[in-house]
Amino acid sequence: MIDIHCHILPNIDDGSDESGKSIQQLRRMEEGGVSQVYLTSHYFRGHYHYSRADYDSKLSLLQTEARQAGLHIQLHSGFEVFIQPGIIDDIKEKSLTLGQSKYVLIESELNGLPTDFYQNVYPLLRAGYKPILAHAERYVSIMKKPSRARELNDRDIYIQTNAGSLIGHYGEKVRQTAWTLVNNGWTHFLASDDHVRMDYGVYFEACDLLAQRIDAKTCNLLCHDFPKAIALDEKIPYSYVIVHKSHHNHESRPWYRRWFG
Ligand SMILES: [Fe+2]
16 A cells, blocks of 8 residues: 555654654554555645755655664655645745656645635646645535536546545545545545544555445555556546446347347
């Protein structure tokens, strides 16, 4: 499994406040079967103040500490970028992508995507970036009308769903919305959004639920195959639910053909 969204890098945003806790959480992840993780610290211009060099040195220090602790989990750089006017300049200048890829994890205002949301995202698409909207199911506008997620897909925006959403950690409405996104194939990634405040087991619990309620293949796509494509900077399909037509074609033959031919 590969987790593309968490706040485990210590002392940089509102995530982990101590490297010992981060190592403990990384151990829990590795023991459960997570082999790679993107440490997506919040990037919110004017709110969190750190330089790219500061981020890189913290990441490299944590990777060294993880090795010293006997862990093999691979740490990738990443950011959760708050969409603001002109954010494309920061993304270009500081390479605020997931690892070396063109995929960018983005977020906006949870109480409703602002009217200029698309206007601020389109420059990313035009520049060849591949935006992924973090925890789309937590947005009020998507809770009110989940098919808005499909509109995002239609505009070349991928979607990531939080493990805790599927379990009900953000309330019943978010839980229902998350399952609607999964059922319709509108979400592409299941991630923890872990802040080192609770048991990482929630992620594994959500993976199991996904495999039980949908199927193992979908679980594999969302927890492994699509996240792996990021590291390889490969294209991920916006639409991936394949409907097998042959069965329907057979059934849709006229009744007289089914009876006599
Ligand atoms: Fe996050």
